[in-house]
Amino acid sequence: MRTKPKILERRLVAQSRLFRVEEIDLEFSNGSRRTYERVPGGADSVLIVPMLDPDTVLLIREYGAGSERYELGLPKGVVERGEDPLSAANREIQEEIGYGARDLQIIHRLSIVPGYIQHHSLILLARDLYPSCLPGDEPEQIEVVPWRLDEIDALLARDDFDEARSIAALFLAMRVLEHEAL
Amino acid sequence: MRTKPKILERRLVAQSRLFRVEEIDLEFSNGSRRTYERVPGGADSVLIVPMLDPDTVLLIREYGAGSERYELGLPKGVVERGEDPLSAANREIQEEIGYGARDLQIIHRLSIVPGYIQHHSLILLARDLYPSCLPGDEPEQIEVVPWRLDEIDALLARDDFDEARSIAALFLAMRVLEHEAL
Known part of the structure; x- marks a missing residue:
């Protein structure tokens, strides 16, 4: 199993009543970096x-x-x-x-x-x-x-x-x- | 089949690079009104x-x-x-x-x-x-x-x-x- 990427930083980039959007900076185990957007979790x-x-x-x-x-x-x-x-x-x-x-x-x-x-x-x-x-x-x-x-x-x-x-x-x-x- | 609710208004309430969130005011065929948040469509x-x-x-x-x-x-x-x-x-x-x-x-x-x-x-x-x-x-x-x-x-x-x-x-x-x- 691969080593998970390191999360270098998280930033809140948009927010409404129901939705929050974060930007996260990732560093993968091979050194490559990416910035992704994601909607962090609420209730199941x-x-x-x-x-x-x-x-x-x-x-x-x-x-x-x-x-x-x-x-x-x-x-x-x-x-x-x-x-x-x-x-x-x-x-x-x-x-x-x-x-x-x-x-x-x-x-x-x-x-x-x-x-x-x-x-x-x-x-x-x-x-x-x-x-x-x-x-x-x-x-x-x-x-x-x-x-x-x-x-x-x-x-x-x-x-x-x-x-x-x-x-x-x-x-x-x-x-x-x-x-x-x- | 029911009559679809009328969309009374749409407002953009949050936006990031990838995501847009709209608020829509709906009036259902029975007269009841609701405001919902939704992510409008992009590419398939x-x-x-x-x-x-x-x-x-x-x-x-x-x-x-x-x-x-x-x-x-x-x-x-x-x-x-x-x-x-x-x-x-x-x-x-x-x-x-x-x-x-x-x-x-x-x-x-x-x-x-x-x-x-x-x-x-x-x-x-x-x-x-x-x-x-x-x-x-x-x-x-x-x-x-x-x-x-x-x-x-x-x-x-x-x-x-x-x-x-x-x-x-x-x-x-x-x-x-x-x-x-x-």
């Missing part, structure tokens, strides 16, 4: 694969301010300060899809763009759901879209189901379910 | 799944300035102005893994965080490789790591192979290969 997020039954996942459709369109994806949210990831996941699904889960399992941890952004999403498989609603901060009712796992080809063919994290999480969850079924 | 990127042979993908190990550690992942890069995605992909693999590809196929388009970031990555399956190097702007030689697809469980279990895009792309490519083999 959770992304939940909620199974209504062994064959059906619950997706949500909501507006993406980044993409400027309605997107199909998995429920998700930020782990609040003092909250553990399992509680955060159970809160988010009660806010977004109207179910809690008696069985929540962390199955993976994903980064988004490790070259530029310091952030991790924990992927949770949620099973044994029970109806339960919590008020969220959503601007409108989120549409819940049940999808059968044996129709995943049709889902992947859709233009509005394209988030890397949701696709990775769904494949990872299906893998856990398949391994359990063996 | 390409992420390549290069197959050395039908069973072996070529991964790279490089330092992630966001995560501050060495990461295993797929070769990738930005589509330059005036460049088409296939040429960009073939340039990136020659820069990063020392191969070009005679057979390049766009198999998917992924977003990263559609709630906040307007960016798309095209996923390409690269086959029929030939040795060819192009000089890149990398600070150090990138380590190329061949990985057999039948050992993907061991890859997914690694802490340093965690980028959502790379994991999604690998599953999507394996799906294309499996469908072809049927």
Whole structure:
């Protein structure tokens, strides 16, 4: 394994309410130097694969301010300060899809763009759901879209189901379910 | 399908060399208003799944300035102005893994965080490789790591192979290969 580059200096170069951008000067073990921009980390997020039954996942459709369109994806949210990831996941699904889960399992941890952004999403498989609603901060009712796992080809063919994290999480969850079924 | 929210106003709230952050005021079709921050789009990127042979993908190990550690992942890069995605992909693999590809196929388009970031990555399956190097702007030689697809469980279990895009792309490519083999 290579020796990590030395971080020679960090400078805050831009800041908004949600985002901070740092410039870091790096010296690699071969002596070459680079200055990179990066978004340093905040809280982790959770992304939940909620199974209504062994064959059906619950997706949500909501507006993406980044993409400027309605997107199909998995429920998700930020782990609040003092909250553990399992509680955060159970809160988010009660806010977004109207179910809690008696069985929540962390199955993976994903980064988004490790070259530029310091952030991790924990992927949770949620099973044994029970109806339960919590008020969220959503601007409108989120549409819940049940999808059968044996129709995943049709889902992947859709233009509005394209988030890397949701696709990775769904494949990872299906893998856990398949391994359990063996 | 719901009516998209109206964008009432956009304001640039932070800017660095690489990143711009906008604030947008939205009015949803039910009348509720929200102000969100977002990173507006730049160029698309390409992420390549290069197959050395039908069973072996070529991964790279490089330092992630966001995560501050060495990461295993797929070769990738930005589509330059005036460049088409296939040429960009073939340039990136020659820069990063020392191969070009005679057979390049766009198999998917992924977003990263559609709630906040307007960016798309095209996923390409690269086959029929030939040795060819192009000089890149990398600070150090990138380590190329061949990985057999039948050992993907061991890859997914690694802490340093965690980028959502790379994991999604690998599953999507394996799906294309499996469908072809049927």
